[in-house]
Amino acid sequence: MTILTQTLRGAAFLALITSPALAETTGPGGETATPSAQVTVSDALVAKVQEGGHKAALLWHDQSDFVNAVTAGASDEFARLGVEVVAVTSAGFDAAKQRSDIETAMTRQPDIILSLPLDPVTSAAAFQEAKEAGVALSFLSNLPSGYEYPQDYAAIVTDDLFQMGKQAADALAASMGGAGTVGWIYHDASYYVTNQRDNAFKATIENDYPEISIVAEQGISDPARAEDIANAMLLKNPDLGGIYVTWAGPAEGVLAALRANGNATTKIVTLDLSEPVALDMVRGGNVAAIVADEAYELGRAMAASAVLDLLGEDVPPFVVAPAVTVTADTVVEGWKRSLNTAPPTSLVSQ
Amino acid sequence: MTQPTPVLSLTNIHKAFDGVIAIQDFSLDLFPGEIVALVGDNGAGKSTLIKMISGVYSPTSGTVALDGEKVSFADASSARNRGIEVVYQDLALADQQPVFMNMFLGRELTKPPFGLLDKERMRRESQALVDELDVRIPSASSTIRDLSGGQRQGIAIARATHWASKLILLDEPTAALGVAETARVEQLVASLRERNLAILIISHSLDQVFTLSDRICVLRRGEQIGIRKTAETDKNEIVSMITGVHK
Amino acid sequence: MTMAIQKLKSFDLQQSVIYIGFVAIFLFFALTLHGDGFLTSRNLTNIVLQTAPATIMAVGLVFALSAGEIDLSFGSVVAVSSLSAAVAMQHFPMAVGILAGLGAGAGIGAFNGVMVAYVRLPSFLVTLATMGLFAGIARSMTDLRSIPVLNETFTGIFGSGKLFTVPSLVFWTAVVVGLGHLVYRNTRFGAHVLAVGDNARAAQVSGISVARVRLYVLTLCGSCAGLAGLLYAGRLQAAKYTLGESDLMTVIAAVIVGGTALNGGKGSIIGALLGSLMMGMLNNGLILMGLAVSDQMIVRGLIILLAVAISLRDTSR
Numbered sequence: 043m044t045i046l047t048q049t050l051r052g053a054a055f056l057a058l059i060t061s062p063a064l065a066e067t068t069g070p071g072g073e074t075a076t077p078s079a080q081v082t083v084s085d086a087l088v089a090k091v092q093e094g095g096h097k098a099a100l101l102w103h104d105q106s107d108f109v110n111a112v113t114a115g116a117s118d119e120f121a122r123l124g125v126e127v128v129a130v131t132s133a134g135f136d137a138a139k140q141r142s143d144i145e146t147a148m149t150r151q152p153d154i155i156l157s158l159p160l161d162p163v164t165s166a167a168a169f170q171e172a173k174e175a176g177v178a179l180s181f182l183s184n185l186p187s188g189y190e191y192p193q194d195y196a197a198i199v200t201d202d203l204f205q206m207g208k209q210a211a212d213a214l215a216a217s218m219g220g221a222g223t224v225g226w227i228y229h230d231a232s233y234y235v236t237n238q239r240d241n242a243f244k245a246t247i248e249n250d251y252p253e254i255s256i257v258a259e260q261g262i263s264d265p266a267r268a269e270d271i272a273n274a275m276l277l278k279n280p281d282l283g284g285i286y287v288t289w290a291g292p293a294e295g296v297l298a299a300l301r302a303n304g305n306a307t308t309k310i311v312t313l314d315l316s317e318p319v320a321l322d323m324v325r326g327g328n329v330a331a332i333v334a335d336e337a338y339e340l341g342r343a344m345a346a347s348a349v350l351d352l353l354g355e356d357v358p359p360f361v362v363a364p365a366v367t368v369t370a371d372t373v374v375e376g377w378k379r380s381l382n383t384a385p386p387t388s389l390v391s392q
Numbered sequence: 393m394t395q396p397t398p399v400l401s402l403t404n405i406h407k408a409f410d411g412v413i414a415i416q417d418f419s420l421d422l423f424p425g426e427i428v429a430l431v432g433d434n435g436a437g438k439s440t441l442i443k444m445i446s447g448v449y450s451p452t453s454g455t456v457a458l459d460g461e462k463v464s465f466a467d468a469s470s471a472r473n474r475g476i477e478v479v480y481q482d483l484a485l486a487d488q489q490p491v492f493m494n495m496f497l498g499r500e501l502t503k504p505p506f507g508l509l510d511k512e513r514m515r516r517e518s519q520a521l522v523d524e525l526d527v528r529i530p531s532a533s534s535t536i537r538d539l540s541g542g543q544r545q546g547i548a549i550a551r552a553t554h555w556a557s558k559l560i561l562l563d564e565p566t567a568a569l570g571v572a573e574t575a576r577v578e579q580l581v582a583s584l585r586e587r588n589l590a591i592l593i594i595s596h597s598l599d600q601v602f603t604l605s606d607r608i609c610v611l612r613r614g615e616q617i618g619i620r621k622t623a624e625t626d627k628n629e630i631v632s633m634i635t636g637v638h639k
Numbered sequence: 640m641t642m643a644i645q646k647l648k649s650f651d652l653q654q655s656v657i658y659i660g661f662v663a664i665f666l667f668f669a670l671t672l673h674g675d676g677f678l679t680s681r682n683l684t685n686i687v688l689q690t691a692p693a694t695i696m697a698v699g700l701v702f703a704l705s706a707g708e709i710d711l712s713f714g715s716v717v718a719v720s721s722l723s724a725a726v727a728m729q730h731f732p733m734a735v736g737i738l739a740g741l742g743a744g745a746g747i748g749a750f751n752g753v754m755v756a757y758v759r760l761p762s763f764l765v766t767l768a769t770m771g772l773f774a775g776i777a778r779s780m781t782d783l784r785s786i787p788v789l790n791e792t793f794t795g796i797f798g799s800g801k802l803f804t805v806p807s808l809v810f811w812t813a814v815v816v817g818l819g820h821l822v823y824r825n826t827r828f829g830a831h832v833l834a835v836g837d838n839a840r841a842a843q844v845s846g847i848s849v850a851r852v853r854l855y856v857l858t859l860c861g862s863c864a865g866l867a868g869l870l871y872a873g874r875l876q877a878a879k880y881t882l883g884e885s886d887l888m889t890v891i892a893a894v895i896v897g898g899t900a901l902n903g904g905k906g907s908i909i910g911a912l913l914g915s916l917m918m919g920m921l922n923n924g925l926i927l928m929g930l931a932v933s934d935q936m937i938v939r940g941l942i943i944l945l946a947v948a949i950s951l952r953d954t955s956r
Contacts, residue, residue, distance in 0.1 A: 102932070105933070127929065128675075128927075128929050129926050129927065129929055130926075130929070130931055130932055131926055131932065132932040134885055135881055135884075136882075136884060136885045137785075137875055137877075137879050137881060137882065138692070138871050138874070138875060138883075139885060141874065141875055142685075142922070143926065145685045145688075145689065146682070146685065146689075146922070146923045146926045146927065147926065149675070149676040149677070149679065149682040149685070149923075150675055150676060150927060151676070160881075161877075161879060162785075163784075163785035163786070163877045163879070164785050164875045164876075164877040164879055166787075166876070167875055167876035167877065168875065187787075468844065468846070469846045472846060478844070480844070484838070484841035485841055486833065486834045486837035486838045486841050486842065487837055487904070488837050488900075488904040488905045489830075489833060489834065489837055489904070493830060493833075493834075494841075497830075497834055497841065497842070497845040497847070498831070498842070498845030498846040498847045499845070499846070500827045500830050502826075502827065507827075508821070508825040508826060509824075509825050509827065509829075509830060
């Protein structure tokens with residue numbers, strides 16, 4: 043839930059364009075996505091970067107385990123490249139604070155700024171000074187309005203939202219043996235992040251799994267109502283093979299409904315790491331898989347893209363970090379890849 | 393000896409709250425340079441009377457006259473504007489402000505051209521006043537809460553003296569004070585006689601009443617029992633008037 | 640006598656904590672961060688610019704607290720004011736936008752004031768309610784959208800412009816603090832505010848209209864927040880419903896650290912200015928030190944706690 047809300051609130055404004063059916067995440071100007079793995083600073087360039095004695099500032103919108111993981115990914119990459127991180131800030135979703143943070147960080151004369159601009163409108167003026175000073179700007183998910191690639195910024199890096207939904211579909215289908223009926227609980231709100239992921243799940247099932255049919259669709263806006271919604275869905279479709287839940291918060295409610303009904307057969311798949319949901323999964327319960335974004339990799343790619351821009355190398359305008367499917371067997375690896383931490387102890391002591 | 397015009401003249405004052413009689417048929421003349429004590433048990437109507445004189449209540453019937461002229465106060469401010477000041481038993485002072493600001497509370501002096509506070513003049517006048525009345529405080533710039541209870545009551549009385557042109561009403565001025573401080577305040581009150589003000593004092597202490605007053609007016613359950621010259625009466629008589637028990 | 644001396648000592652400490660704290664923090668950062676640009680005139684100017692809206696809100700709050708009232712709603716007022724101005728300027732000339740922003744602030748302040756002074760509700764509860772009410776209104780005004788402010792005269796006057804060589808935000812800070820100090824210390828209104836907060840009954844029997852003073856201080860508080868909203872809009876060249884949301888605690892802390900009593904009767908406009916600058920200096924210096932965000936919060940919290948503890952020790956006896 044935390045990760046989702048952070049991403050949600052940050053990325054909700056980004057006008058990424060996706061075609062409805064078989065689509066991939068594309069950039070604000072229709073740029074095709076470059077996988078983050080392709081954005082690397084080669085060993086040959088490392089020495090050159092280290093000579094530069096560059097400085098970087100990380101100006102985030104808020105604090106969360108997601109932001110921590112992005113920071114860790116960026117900091118580790120900067121350490122490898124000999125770039126000093128001179129300031130890390132959190133604006134607490136306050137656009138005025140973000141503006142002040144940028145000004146303050148500029149005092150340290152950074153060559154690189156990594157940031158999630160809180161809002162395209164308010165951040166346009168906020169980043170003006172940094173832009174004019176020629177700082178290499180690498181943005182997470184969001185773009186200040188009117189900023190042009192490549193003269194104004196180095197790159198936008200974001201989650202591969204489409205891939206997250208698709209991998210959720212693949213994981214659920216695998217757990218159901220590729221056949222059966224599915225319930226689709228989507229986020230009933232106009233939020234770019236969830237809409238993109240939910241639709242990617244639906245499209246993948248409809249296009250790639252002819253023997254699986256979506257027999258129930260239900261929107262949710264209040265996670266607290268998830269249990270009621272799941273109960274109603276199970277009442278009408280007692281033999282549901284699987285349920286997709288838009289993120290981990292409501293998935294906890296759906297789990298509660300299945301347990302109350304003594305249902306051990308219906309599989310659940312959801313997005314974003316959550317300890318209670320993962321606990322059910324490692325105990326062999328209803329949860330088949332959780333799909334998460336690779337926040338650590340996101341941070342690394344932001345750092346790398348900014349450094350490449352400093353060196354005058356070509357940087358792809360729009361970079362996406364991959365999604366990671368976490369199952370009972372891959373909890374440790376999944377947590378590592380997504381958040382760059384060990385999973386909560388309750389999950390590994392099972 | 394010709395009687396001067398009374399400063400304050402109350403004639404046949406009645407006051408009723410929702411039909412319940414609080415004061416009936418009260419008449420009293422106060423003369424300049426005179427201290428009159430108002431005594432009576434709790435609930436006898438002393439406070440109601442004070443509030444009518446100071447403009448908080450208006451009488452149901454009867455007349456109030458100042459210097460022989462019939463008046464009717466709309467509120468406490470209009471009574472104050474006519475030269476009537478009240479000193480409350482619970483010290484109506486702003487504790488965290490300096491003495492001189494309290495002295496001029498609500499009537500601060502300003503200076504042209506911008507109408508800013510004339511603190512220097514307020515401080516000077518306050519200092520002169522406390523010196524004149526011999527209220528011993530460190531300075532007119534002292535903060536009220538750093539002063540003793542007696543000093544504070546001294547400030548309150550000095551303030552009333554400064555603004556009153558006719559009459560000061562003292563409502564239990566020493567109720568919260570110790571013995572030595574009470575004596576200081578009594579001296580201060582006695583000295584006000586020379587300023588040709590009329591003073592009406594409410595007190596529970598008969599010793600104080602006999603020390604200070606020229607006349608004593610007794611109230612019992614809203615009824616005026618009588619007025620005695622202090623020199624011509626004694627405590628026994630006043631006590632029996634207050635209680636209604638004749639020994 | 641000993642007691643009097645002790646009293647005198649604690650009184651002095653309490654009065655001067657903000658001056659000592661301000662200088663101590665400044666010296667600490669000046670010494671540890673001299674190589675990192677802390678002392679550059681640009682960085683020091685930045686601190687004043689960044690704290691300008693909070694300082695102006697703090698001036699309003701000093702009046703409210705001194706009169707024994709509190710305003711919790713000023714953060715929401717900032718959002719409503721900046722959005723009102725931005726929306727108005729989409730359709731009308733700049734003057735209308737300025738009037739809309741200031742009017743919204745004064746209007747909400749006056750509403751608070753009427754509820755407190757004449758409906759006789761506690762200001763804590765009234766402004767707690769209006770804080771939520773106007774935060775909601777700010778959100779619904781533009782459906783959470785940010786509104787750009789493109790009028791360059793406006794962004795000059797209230798944001799990035801200069802008057803001769805003085806940045807406009809420094810100018811606004813100086814004007815509001817200067818006027819505020821003058822009114823607070825040297826006018827009958829200022830004296831009445833202190834008297835009402837100190838002893839409302841004493842003020843009442845001295846002929847001061849307590850209700851009117853309460854109405855005025857809350858209106859003033861709202862108006863200051865309205866101006867702060869304009870400054871935010873000018874600085875960000877945009878208005879957003881989140882503006883001011885996080886200022887409540889910063890401003891209250893600045894005012895308390897600056898020597899204003901929470902329960903009325905005592906305060907300092909200059910202290911509030913220094914308190915606000917101290918908050919800004921802490922934000923700035925801790926970022927420049929390169930601390931992690933959580934560590935910045937911990938250090939800032941501890942320093943504010945220390946300062947508030949010293950400021951409040953005497954009045955809470």
